Amino acid sequence: xxxxxxxxxxxxxxxxxxxxxxxxxxxxxxxxxxxxxxxxxxxxxxxxxxxxxxxxxxxxxxxxxxxxxxxxxxxxxxxxxxxxxxxxxxxxxxxxxxxxxxxxxxxxxxxxxxxxxxxxxxxxxxxxxxxxxxxxxxxxxxxxxxxxxxxxxxxxxxxxxxxxxxxxxxxxxxxxxxxxxxxxxxxxxxxxxxxxxxxxxxxxxxxxxxxxxxxxxxxxxxxxxxxxxxxxxxxxxxxxxxxxxxxxxx
Amino acid sequence: xxxxxxxxxxxxxxxxxxxxxxxxxxxxxxxxxxxxxxxxxxxxxxxxxxxxxxxxxxxxxxxxxxxxxxxxxxxxxxxxxxxxxxxxxxxxxxxxxxxxxxxxxxxxxxxxxxxxxxxxxxxxxxxxxxxxxxxxxxxxxxxxxxxxxxxxxxxxxxxxxxxxxxxxxxxxxxxxxxxxxxxxxxxxxxxxxxxxxxxxxxxxxxxxxxxxxxxxxxxxxxxxxxxxxxxxxxxxxxxxxxxxxxxxxxxxxxxxxxxxxxxxxxxxxxxxxxxxxxxxxxxxxxxxxxxxxxxxxxxxxxxxxxxxxxxxxxxxxxxxxxxxxxxxxxxxxxxxxxxxxxxxxxxxxxxxxxxxxxxxxxxxxxxxxxxxxxxxxxxxxxxxxxxxxxxxxxxxxxxxxxxxxxxxxxxxxxxxxxxx
Numbered sequence: 089x090x091x092x093x094x095x096x097x098x099x100x101x102x103x104x105x106x107x108x109x110x111x112x113x114x115x116x117x118x119x120x121x122x123x124x125x126x127x128x129x130x131x132x133x134x135x136x137x138x139x140x141x142x143x144x145x146x147x148x149x150x151x152x153x154x155x156x157x158x159x160x161x162x163x164x165x166x167x168x169x170x171x172x173x174x175x176x177x178x179x180x181x182x183x184x185x186x187x188x189x190x191x192x193x194x195x196x197x198x199x200x201x202x203x204x205x206x207x208x209x210x211x212x213x214x215x216x217x218x219x220x221x222x223x224x225x226x227x228x229x230x231x232x233x234x235x236x237x238x239x240x241x242x243x244x245x246x247x248x249x250x251x252x253x254x255x256x257x258x259x260x261x262x263x264x265x266x267x268x269x270x271x272x273x274x275x276x277x278x279x280x281x282x283x284x285x286x287x288x289x290x291x292x293x294x295x296x297x298x299x300x301x302x303x304x305x306x307x308x309x310x311x312x313x314x315x316x317x318x319x320x321x322x323x324x325x326x327x328x329x330x331x332x333x334x335x336x337x338x
Numbered sequence: 339x340x341x342x343x344x345x346x347x348x349x350x351x352x353x354x355x356x357x358x359x360x361x362x363x364x365x366x367x368x369x370x371x372x373x374x375x376x377x378x379x380x381x382x383x384x385x386x387x388x389x390x391x392x393x394x395x396x397x398x399x400x401x402x403x404x405x406x407x408x409x410x411x412x413x414x415x416x417x418x419x420x421x422x423x424x425x426x427x428x429x430x431x432x433x434x435x436x437x438x439x440x441x442x443x444x445x446x447x448x449x450x451x452x453x454x455x456x457x458x459x460x461x462x463x464x465x466x467x468x469x470x471x472x473x474x475x476x477x478x479x480x481x482x483x484x485x486x487x488x489x490x491x492x493x494x495x496x497x498x499x500x501x502x503x504x505x506x507x508x509x510x511x512x513x514x515x516x517x518x519x520x521x522x523x524x525x526x527x528x529x530x531x532x533x534x535x536x537x538x539x540x541x542x543x544x545x546x547x548x549x550x551x552x553x554x555x556x557x558x559x560x561x562x563x564x565x566x567x568x569x570x571x572x573x574x575x576x577x578x579x580x581x582x583x584x585x586x587x588x589x590x591x592x593x594x595x596x597x598x599x600x601x602x603x604x605x606x607x608x609x610x611x612x613x614x615x616x617x618x619x620x621x622x623x624x625x626x627x628x629x630x631x632x633x634x635x636x637x638x639x640x641x642x643x644x645x646x647x648x649x650x651x652x653x654x655x656x657x658x659x660x661x662x663x664x665x666x667x668x669x670x671x672x673x674x675x676x677x678x679x680x681x682x683x684x685x686x687x688x689x690x691x692x693x694x695x696x697x698x699x700x701x702x703x704x705x706x707x708x709x710x711x712x713x714x715x716x717x718x719x720x721x722x723x724x725x726x727x728x729x730x731x732x733x734x735x736x737x738x739x740x741x742x743x744x745x746x747x748x749x750x751x752x753x754x755x756x757x758x
Contacts, residue, residue: 140546141545142542161545161550162542162545162546163544163545163546163548163549163550166545166546166547166548167548171546171547172546174543178540178542178543178546179540179543180535180536180539180540180543180544181539181540182535182538182539183535183536183539187532187535187536190532191532191533191536191544191547192547194529194532194533194547194548194549195547195548195549196548199529200529200530201529201530201533201549201553201554201557202528202529202530203525203528203529203530203531203557203561204528205528205529206524206527206528207527207528207529207531207532208527249543249547253547253548
């Protein structure tokens with residue numbers, strides 16, 4: 089249990105001649121809530137995409153609980169117990185809300201590629217799906233095709249899919265993006281609840297959410313980490329103020 | 339729970355009953371009818387197997403006949419081995435065909451299923467062309483231009499049946515049809531079957547919940563190949579001959595047509611499509627030489643105006659009928675469908691007249707349609723066709739709007755009131 093949940097060593101990603109991630113070293117400790125902030129274009133989403141296997145790094149190393157997962161395909165990383173949500177809603181639009189969540193619990197509950205048993209037979213699949221459905225507040229919408237949900241409901245489902253499998257490490261990419269104040273508050277309460285006892289990493293623009301939820305904050309500017317530490321330290325950091333918070337306050 | 343279960347099993351009971359009773363109903367007992375029913379049973383399996391790819395997994399294949407045809411060839415060889423002394427009764431031959439289809443799907447499926455969309459479609463087309471070319475090269479397996487034949491009556495008898503008469507073959511087909519339809523339906527309810535839908539909708543998200551989309555597609559592809567092979571095996575014992583046509587583009591096109599016209603969005607869609615298209619294939623060709631043209635027209639019209647297929651049309655109207663509001667559709671629908679029929683009549687006369695003059699002048703210009711004698715060399719025939727079509731088109735344009743409006747308002751009414 090001494091190994092960090094995620095360790096990035098000298099991680100680099102180029103798109104053609106453009107360097108997006110320029111040598112990132114970062115440790116996410118087990119059980120912490122870690123926020124990654126930074127101005128637009130800093131490479132926050134790219135960093136998530138590298139960690140979860142959506143993109144392969146140009147250089148560097150990614151470890152998950154001490155295991156090297158650099159350039160693994162997303163499904164292998166997901167099977168280790170690392171789940172994520174997306175900044176742009178990424179659900180199964182023609183499947184019902186219930187089925188969206190059920191798809192996310194199948195692999196963790198060892199259903200695999202089974203074609204010799206019915207999907208409703210294992211009680212744990214059904215129960216876990218209903219449990220998550222209740223948590224994200226969509227029980228009444230269970231049979232609605234996900235593509236017909238409102239934006240806020242789709243965002244809740246997006247988080248639901250990420251947490252349904254019971255992954256030990258959860259990466260949320262701007263979970264409150266586009267939400268109004270009330271919706272964001274509900275989302276934060278949900279994130280706080282489901283991340284108890286797990287490791288949470290999130291990219292977030294809303295500073296009140298960040299300082300409210302995070303145990304530690306990493307500031308990413310122009311593909312490099314300029315500061316990483318507890319909220320109070322980040323708030324006091326001069327480089328951060330100049331690069332990011334000052335800009336936001338101005 | 340038991341009432342729910344009974345409700346779920348009821349359609350299957352009806353389906354089994356229909357399969358058993360159908361050839362004994364008045365009008366269905368003739369040799370013509372039984373062989374038509376046999377073809378329909380085969381087509382139902384084939385079309386449903388195709389929809390495991392298109393409807394359920396989102397894979398548009400232009401070469402599904404490869405697995406149908408190769409299954410049929412393997413099965414035909416099995417019939418010949420059986421005639422030569424191998425203990426393989428005729429009812430088990432379709433299983434051999436299915437395993438043949440599965441083998442080739444397992445072989446060719448992995449490179450095919452790397453990606454969905456255009457890449458998959460193009461690869462399926464390429465493989466189909468390759469197999470057709472091979473079928474003329476490997477004569478020992480495919481029998482060259484004549485194909486290969488076998489005598490099903492020479493195989494060992496099964497429970498006293500020799501499978502000479504068509505009706506006995508029908509029951510073999512009916513039994514496999516029931517088992518295959520049930521198995522394919524069950525597949526949609528398994529974990530991997532549900533993930534087929536997920537991969538169709540969003541392969542990327544499927545990866546992030548732990549599934550490799552290529553493996554999911556590959557499993558679906560092999561299952562589809564297996565059931566296509568069963569259909570091919572049934573086809574082999576039904577006709578006792580298999581030629582290169584069965585792996586060819588026309589067969590691949592026909593199964594796409596069946597699935598699409600029936601409706602790929604619903605499990606039963608391809609069943610309806612298979613029955614309707616098989617009937618039209620057999621009967622239309624008796625009425626007109628231009629039947630392929632009508633076929634194409636029908637396909638285009640379905641794609642444009644009813645992309646949900648026959649099943650889609652049914653599910654669009656079922657809530658209204660269930661709410662007892664069907665009578666209020668009749669008026670507006672009649673005002674749209676009536677002119678549409680006039681348009682169709684004009685178009686049919688024009689097509690038939692044209693066909694006489696341009697394509698088959700050897701048949702002469704005189705012909706009969708709907709009991710009326712026509713002479714294609716007379717200008718009035720062309721004028722009649724043109725004005726019928728124009729008038730029908732005009733009337734239909736006026737009628738369609740109100741018909742759609744009535745449908746939408748009744749749909750809202752049916753859903754709003756009394757729905758549980």
